[in-house]
Amino acid sequence: MGRALAGLPSVDEVLRTDRGRGCVARFGHTQTVAMVRARLDALRAGLRDGPAPDRAEAAAQVAQEAEAALMARDATRMVRVFNLTGTVLHTNLGRALYAPEAVEAANRAMRYPLALEYDLETGRRGQRDDAVCALVAELTGAEDACLVNNNASAVLLVLAALGAGRETVVSRGELIEIGGSFRMPAIMEAAGTRLREVGTTNRTHLKDYRAAIGPQTALLMKVHTSNYRVQGFTRETTVAELAPLAREAGLPLIDDLGSGTLVDLSQWGLARERTVQDALGEGADLVTFSGDKLLGGPQAGFITGRRDLVRACASHPIKRAVRLDKVRLAALEATLKLYRDPDRLAERLPTLAAFARPLAELRALAGALAPRLAEALGRAVEIVDTSSQIGSGALPLETIPSVALRLPAPGGEADRLAAAFRRLPIPVIGRVEGGALLFDLRCLDDAEAFLGQLGALEAGPC
Secondary structure, eight states: HHHHTTTTHHHHHHHHHHHHHHHHHOOOHHHHHHHHHHHHHHHHOOOOOSOOOOHHHHHHHHHHHHHHHHHHHHOOOOOOOEOOOTTOGGGOOOOOOOHHHHHHHHHHHHOOOSSSSETTTEEEOOOOHHHHHHHHHHHOOOOOEEEEEHHHHHHHHHHHHHHSSSEEEEGGOOOOOEEEEEEEEHHHHHHHHEEEEOOOBBBOHHHHHHHHHTTTTEEEEOOOTTOOOOOOOOOOHHHHHHHHHHHHHTTEEEEEEEEOOOSOOGGGGSSHHHHOHHHTTTOOEEEHHHHHHOOOSOOOOOEEHHHHHHHHTSSSSSSHOOOHHHHHHHHHHHHHHHTTTTGGGHHOOOOHHHHOOHHHHHHHHHHHHHHHHHHHTTTOOOEEEEEEEEEETTTEEEEEEEEEEEEOOOHHHHHHHHHHHHHHSSHHHHHHHSSEEEOOTTTTTOOHHHHTTTGGGTTTTT
């Protein structure tokens, strides 16, 4: 053992190799030394009595192993992927893509100081939300607006500011659970308001709300069911029906739209979804909704409606805990400005562009890609009609006709093939369905990058 250990290189010898110097330049001296020592310890533990290793070769080996370990540790998990799942607003893949104007605004906010909480006219401290809130009011017709981190935060803040210590009346059929097991009753409990359920899972009448109102009632609340629908023998009490009751009782009516949209989606062939303007026009006092779903912007939560109620929310201590940072505020402002030009919105907003992408364009893309993909894989590739979905709880029963590349793969081969595509430099995420791997092309916006990396596919799983 002694003779073998005598052949081990020193840390300094490893650092003087080309790879060692490269590691120091890239990762810094401290990290590199720590990793080299760890690799030397592992090499030492594996040595047995025998001839001493060549010091130069051992130094090169340790440097190579240290470099590989440092690179693996430094690799980001937030890698770009191709979303070919058929779900446009895929929660696990980041939901809405930023418009170029929003990307530019976010980059500017990251690189330079900006008037975030500074009033350039008075030279005094200002409010960070003011510019964006004015835009929201302009676009929706609301008296005022308040911005927070996401829609769950918006609901939490509204309930805490207006309903803490008292009851909030909600239909039993609207006590939703959203992604990540976050449940409306749990959010209400965290906000300090007491849940008062009315009606049944499938039917809730105006009389149920009326009967629940008492001295402890603080709010009436409607909740968008987001990622499910109750069908069949059903009855839902609408905001328009609830608004007169809320006025009569002197109670605020809250409408949680969940995803939320500012435009009529039917013009792009989707089912019509109630807009924020609809909710306010029907009599909701406050409307909450998201920024990174149908709106097509960064993650954010909006509270819009009556000025006195909005300001009560904005002055609550929770507001600071869930406020937006400068980067997302900048991106959100740029996104909302696009809505001033509704005629060109689908050209400029990536989310709407994906929804509105013509089938003829997708079929032409599939025709160009299929033979090249088949050649790279050495297997048949079919062009099939399929359906995309909106995603992120928006319009859960609605689909959009789309086109996919289908790679038949019987047995468990489809899963192995999908894993091979996930290991590409830009991972490709499709969906396994009916004994095949499907690539829905609705969200593919860089076909050359997709094709250009096919040579890196591992032959084994294919």
